[in-house]
Amino acid sequence: MKNIITSEIANLPTRFGKFKVKAYKDECQEHLAIMSEDFFDLENPYVRIHSECLTGDTMGSLKCDCSNQLDLALKLISKNGGLVVYHRQEGRNIGLVNKINAYKLQDEGYDTIEANLKLGFKEDERDYSAVAFILKDLKLSKIQLITNNPSKIDFVEELGIEITQRIPAVTSINKYNKDYIETKKEEMGHLF
Structure with a gap:
């Protein structure tokens, strides 16, 4: 990945807890690393690669499970330490x-x-090259990956990062997202 610009690390207090944040800008988009305060002391942090979903993440859309997965990950890393990579590729890019x-x-x-x-x-x-840059920049060698997506598991393993545990990102199903989740499971191989 060429021409990535990074920010300094700053504090970000949220309703989920206190975090550190660092922004990354590639040729097309800006991405965010949201880290627990103790992130740099952890040998095996929880990590979620969260793909942007404006309708879910900001408006609480019930058509998907994105907002619920992001909330789950932020709560988990606030309590146990880790990182959420907010990957700005709306709608599977x-x-x-x-x-x-x-x-x-x-x-x-x-x-x-x-x-x-x-x-x-x-x-x-989606193109995960910016995520690869972020994970390398943060010097991750082993993680506990919060995901249902087998493509993200394969991606992390291809980077040579050891996944010591996969944490399912299972959230509630409703009448609006039931078919969406079923399609992800049956057609895309998501692990629930």
Whole structure:
């Protein structure tokens, strides 16, 4: 990854607890490392790679489980120590406009994968090179990964980072996200 600009580390008190934050800017987007106060003292921190979801993370959308997964991770790292990498690639990196267009297709009966494909995208367009830079910058060699996504497990292992434990990011299912979660499980191999 070339031309990544980083910020200094600053304090960020939140409703989940006190954290340290560091921002990273690549050619296209800005990403955030949200660390527990004791992060640099930990040998095997909890880590979540959280892909941006404006509708879920900021507006509490019930169409997905993103906000619930982010809340779960922030609570866990506040209590036990660790890191959330906030990966700014909205809608599996199709962008907000296309994500809303995908929502419209989902309203018409398409599942989350079919909607992306109908719009001319792959089921998942994310590029994790900025995340690789962040994990290397923070000198991680072994972690406890908070995820349901097998692609994220493979990505971390390909970096040579040891995953000592996978922590499921299982949250509540409702009538609006039931089909979405089922599609992630059945079609994308997510581990619940």
